Amino acid sequence: MNNKKMKVALLGCTGTVGVQFARLLEDHPYFQLVALTASGRSVGKPFGEAVGSLAWAGMSDALRAMPIGECTADWIGSSDARIVFSALPASIAGDLELELRDRGCLVFSNASSHRMDPQVPLVISEVNASHLTLIHEQRLRFAGSIVANPNCSAAGLVIVLKALLRFGLRGATVTTLQALSGAGKRGVAALDIMGNVIPYIPEEEDKIACETKRMLGCLAHGRIADHDAGLFVSCSRIPVRDGHLQSLVVELEEDVSRDTFVRALEGFSAEPQQLELPTAPTAPIIVLPGDDRPQPLLDARAGEPHRARGMAVSVGRIRKLGERFALFLLVHNTVRGAAGASVLNAELAFRMGYLDEGDR
Amino acid sequence: MNNKKMKVALLGCTGTVGVQFARLLEDHPYFQLVALTASGRSVGKPFGEAVGSLAWAGMSDALRAMPIGECTADWIGSSDARIVFSALPASIAGDLELELRDRGCLVFSNASSHRMDPQVPLVISEVNASHLTLIHEQRLRFAGSIVANPNCSAAGLVIVLKALLRFGLRGATVTTLQALSGAGKRGVAALDIMGNVIPYIPEEEDKIACETKRMLGCLAHGRIADHDAGLFVSCSRIPVRDGHLQSLVVELEEDVSRDTFVRALEGFSAEPQQLELPTAPTAPIIVLPGDDRPQPLLDARAGEPHRARGMAVSVGRIRKLGERFALFLLVHNTVRGAAGASVLNAELAFRMGYLDEGDR
Amino acid sequence: MNNKKMKVALLGCTGTVGVQFARLLEDHPYFQLVALTASGRSVGKPFGEAVGSLAWAGMSDALRAMPIGECTADWIGSSDARIVFSALPASIAGDLELELRDRGCLVFSNASSHRMDPQVPLVISEVNASHLTLIHEQRLRFAGSIVANPNCSAAGLVIVLKALLRFGLRGATVTTLQALSGAGKRGVAALDIMGNVIPYIPEEEDKIACETKRMLGCLAHGRIADHDAGLFVSCSRIPVRDGHLQSLVVELEEDVSRDTFVRALEGFSAEPQQLELPTAPTAPIIVLPGDDRPQPLLDARAGEPHRARGMAVSVGRIRKLGERFALFLLVHNTVRGAAGASVLNAELAFRMGYLDEGDR
């Protein structure tokens, strides 16, 4: 089976998201990681050394020793990989991903650069698998294709909203309490955040609103019509390592009971579950009992089976307040909110036939 | 002038709120602190020793040496104080405050016990000074009277909503990020909260919604009719020392511009400012410039003049999102949200004549 | 094989140490956990519920559902367990462990109550396995026996000092930076420790000095003569979850090179390694490369194989300063410093024949 695995490359492997990609792609049933790239100062170093304290217990010796290459289209082209995962910062991702697409690569990207490009599917596998047909649209114009996954907070939010969509979604008010790993290894200085909250994350609120409405939108004639729900988003950074907590209030068209509401969340399931994709959680949404959950420290890595840890969205404190519902949700920002979403998209694309050699 | 100051007692002086009361009452122009009480294990100890690490730099030797008495109506009665400030926990406050009212005391209480009692005015001085007339109603039935101030988060929220009331308040969605001091000196264990968020504070959400609607309500014929705005409140505890941050989205009847909205907040002023009460901040609401404010660490103690530090509510990141407005607000939970609100109520009552000897 | 496992009970199963005991005893090759006890409010609850947020991912359903019994000699007697692990607080452990010894139990105790009792072996398996012969001495007088393991910090320190003992140990100056879990689930209030250090842990310094000297001491004629090295210990509590870091300066009799010193640490091994005990780490001391290690967050769970995670002591920054050596060491306080030390003692006692049925 190993010789049938598809060869994949990983761009930007040393950051908080890149490392999660590597962890998920290590010993993957469909994919074989054959190339790693990172920025200049890591080039030439073995992966294990370059990631330093982000290394995980149990990393294989082979991966630990794998040398890091240059982040250029030529270098990536020199590997056999035509599937490319991108954990690059937007500033670099923009041009390089276009270049790789022109060279025939299928790029699964966590970068924000092309998320709102009308030709690029922006996908959470449980939410809008059908948008992947845009892969074909792209291939009509380019040698390859780009598939984006959304912002870390949007990834969790959209799964919950999708589960409620059947009741008619009028609006949602969201306040995020986002973890430090979302800002990168050295993104937030200790003196700024310790014992503090910063009620601002540049551009984040717009990303969450726009991307969520796009993923909930309908695809028709190769165009996505955004969902028209009102989204009112406010973001903050808090001194937590991993896991974005969100306080959500939703306004539905239909008047449903709390029981119906809870069942819609608990029972939610989609293509990745039906296909039993390797990185798909058995239950994409876990409704936690108990008064005081979800908590980032306890619940960020929710998800079964073991390979899908961090892929489930935890929900708790569901309250019916008049005509609206309030709840807290938690998404692991670098797994379900980034690397895991991207890998799951690739798994889904693979099983849906988008990665077939003949197609390219 | 000193011999004309009114004598006051402070109940529950050793907690995080009690200590703020003591600080505000030290060297107060209207009031003279003559009695301190606390729970059993502190009785007999000098105040400075009993409060331990909560002592502030510059505490007077006299206050430091002041002995702590028993928390009983008899002991309080034995002091000359007929004005009593209460920082007691609700479990003790309920009965003792009633007993003190029966003995003719005017009790300014931070406890939640009697806040929703229709006879008890629940007051933030800048919001509903008129409700203080309930003092007279109580005195028709009892020897004294109780005046309550609201929950720490409601105290900040209601000031902002009051400033916007002229535009018609349809609804407000609030998520609080509350500081540790609100839970008391030993209220939250380090292992539970360090690097974490707990999205639950018992009974807090209901308090915030009910108390806010009451304070915004109209008093007619001795009865308060609650405001009918929809309030959707979600609370969380975060690892911050002081200052409750709130993410607020408001729905107004009137369509106003962002400029008008901002001016309404900045220009807000009420009786305490007109009377230049000692603990009143010059501006009850401070609209902060800058993208990333208010922050608990930097802004919790906002307020001028020096005596009013921690009495201003800081507001920032005001955004017009379609028909709604989003912003973050910050209130110092043990000052404006507790002790300071209570002392300001007493100052207002004093200047409005409710504390006149002849009246009792 | 399963029907040959020895039945064991666990006293005080719900605290930070008790939970580590349960984790280590779950699916243990020698021992089968048949009884759990805890304090009053947990009695009758299933283990999984009683430990709340201390539960670990992957806990078996059987253990999760296991009911918690009363912490009495009668209840423990009613189980078949004659091997008892004790994670009780000293206040309760003192009498109950004596009673269990009188009833014929072999008690492996993490409590401090009997550590300095001359009849009770105080043991770290790699350091003073020979002291276990005191088990026989006890059995001459009592039906059973007690085996103690040391204070959490002493457990790490003594392993490092033992490895250096061949060079002659004149003295050691130790400053500990101890984690919060050492003080129990609710032992340290967040307001006291967040962004702070408390340079005091009651009785800790004496325990570390006395217990370490005892474990390094010689047993002759049924008596232990303490080692006469000078130990100068200072303790502090810091805002870290797990892992006690220690800054150590040692004074040796012999003048050794840094290389020799490092080799003595790296090469250290003892009975548990030779016997390949289940909970024994392959290397009891891991000398970390790199300038800035060991760090609690990265290194507390050091130890191979998987069952021995948290059982290795990490050492780094070894410097020769004139005639003295300085280094930092890190010990996982609830594993090697508590539950793991106790379980390893029991494994060693089992393999050395002290647990034989015939003997009791």
Next chain:
Amino acid sequence: MNNKKMKVALLGCTGTVGVQFARLLEDHPYFQLVALTASGRSVGKPFGEAVGSLAWAGMSDALRAMPIGECTADWIGSSDARIVFSALPASIAGDLELELRDRGCLVFSNASSHRMDPQVPLVISEVNASHLTLIHEQRLRFAGSIVANPNCSAAGLVIVLKALLRFGLRGATVTTLQALSGAGKRGVAALDIMGNVIPYIPEEEDKIACETKRMLGCLAHGRIADHDAGLFVSCSRIPVRDGHLQSLVVELEEDVSRDTFVRALEGFSAEPQQLELPTAPTAPIIVLPGDDRPQPLLDARAGEPHRARGMAVSVGRIRKLGERFALFLLVHNTVRGAAGASVLNAELAFRMGYLDEGDR
């Protein structure tokens, strides 16, 4: 009097130390701040804006509006200031301070660049005021002079050791627990230090040992002979904002009682106290009662009068352990350990006549 104040410049005014310099020099009785410099991106900005969140409550409008100039000898020369305070990083300070000395400036520098230069006095005013005569030695060769103050941790340590010097100092073993502000505004990333300790600060241990021995050394014939005590120093970084805590064990020649030891610390006083210098604390060493002090959060700003807050070293937990003494000490790293030490040196130099116009 104001027109008689000496004009001073401040180099590197926007960092954690620079801001403390500005605070101490605002409204100073001897000095008038006439020029501020910082690195490129702050040049041209008003001071208040450039320091951002490091601004202190009560900063004067004049200082807030003061424009920041380029960090060049020409620009500094264009101001009238011949007294220059330097909070520059060593990489810049080295050459620029030499250039300013050549131009006739008297530079009081917190940078490490010239601390070990045999011509430059390295001074804590209470410890080695006599070393200031090296100012004259420098002026024989250069137009101006440089006076250095030591590393932040050494500043606190040397005061305590100086107070004990009368008993004969044989050796000292020190472990530091250093605050984040010592590493600069963005010096430590939150993900690296939150809930963690880093047992390493580059070059710090050598600095502390060498600088301390130099300050305790004797000046004879224009040369300083370092003290020969053995110093064994280990440094760590912990998640605390301000205040370096140190665990110290001292070995004295003389056998003194604990009482004598404590009195030597409490009674310590030197030239700055005798001259009542503006920034001198009444007591340079404060011996705290209580079991659990000093704590960074509670004690870092110790020192009377108000201008000298943060200038006293707090000491606690003094224990006699055999022939050695153990204690914890705390020094405010950016005040006594940096800016305050430098300003105090300038005050002392001024009162000792080293700043006289005629001399230059």
